[in-house]
Amino acid sequence: MMRRHPSHLRLKPLAKQVIVITGATSGIGLSTARAAAARGAALVLAARNEDALKAVAEDLSSKGAEVAFVAADVGREADVRAIAAVAVSRFGGFDTWVNNAGVTIVGPAEQTSLDDQRRLFDTNYWGVVYGSLAAIDQFQNQAGGGALINVGAGDVALPLQAAFFASKHAVKGFTDALRTELMAAHAPVSVTLIKPSGADTPGKDNARNLTGAPIAHPAGIYATPLVAQAILYAAEHRTRELTVGSGGRLLALASQVAPALTDPLLAIGARLNARIAKAPDPARIDNLHHAGRDLRERSFQPGVRETSLYATAQMKPKTTLGLMAAAALAAGFAFKLGARKAAPIDE
Known part of the structure; x- marks a missing residue:
């Protein structure tokens, strides 16, 4: 088994990478697949809907990308191992593994069945565990890690x-x-957690909805290409954690400092949730237990944020510090200039 200190790990440029993406037929996964293909990466795409996977693969292949796909349920360990096997068979291995697949249930906790909660955990948690273990096994036994x-x-x-x-x-x-x-263990593996502060995905449109009312997408959410940008940054740079959007970080700080204030506000938001929503599509089937049919990156609701200065600051810390220093110098110069003009003139 290959071992070396992670400080020696050098991640490849995207154009030389093979990237595995789960949940690749909608939302963040689809945005990431398209962005990675545009930058020259080879792809192994996984999702439950084989027809949707084929459509995505054909589209990206027509634009020059090398793409393999695997119809897989990440809640099943054997399926996840099959994803890794296809990557090894087709490309000889992979350089980045993105655990993105996820499902959502919207409704009061006491009305959510235990079977549904277990199914959600199969995808959202166990899918990450299975994918992580499969990726680590490959990274520790191939040159270059990942x-x-x-x-x-x-x-x-x-x-x-x-x-x-x-x-x-x-x-x-x-x-x-x-x-x-x-x-x-000095393993040659970079491990990054991506934390979107709310992303404009079709996730809630496809969610199991127990509320009896349309599901609102909260205001101030971020476009999925911003999350894809953060994911691809982490594929090239050893990064512990990236938060996309300052809203989530500010809410977390407020919740830590003043929970007596934030908890009631969140409760009010829950009551108002249905009032600002668009009407749901009665023909739509949720994707908790069955494969989704979407090929959308976004929900196309108004007011989505197309930039995240907070994410940019994390990905370009030197540039951000330089701009802050320049701003501080400019402010200091302006203050001194103002002070001189305001100084009294000796008669």
């Missing part, structure tokens, strides 16, 4: 999505513990 990227969520659990946020908190705990274990 990057493991797990897609989580914000640090604050929102009402009416108890099972979803429980699974994402479990993903964070697993990812953080795994990272330090791999560091202790």
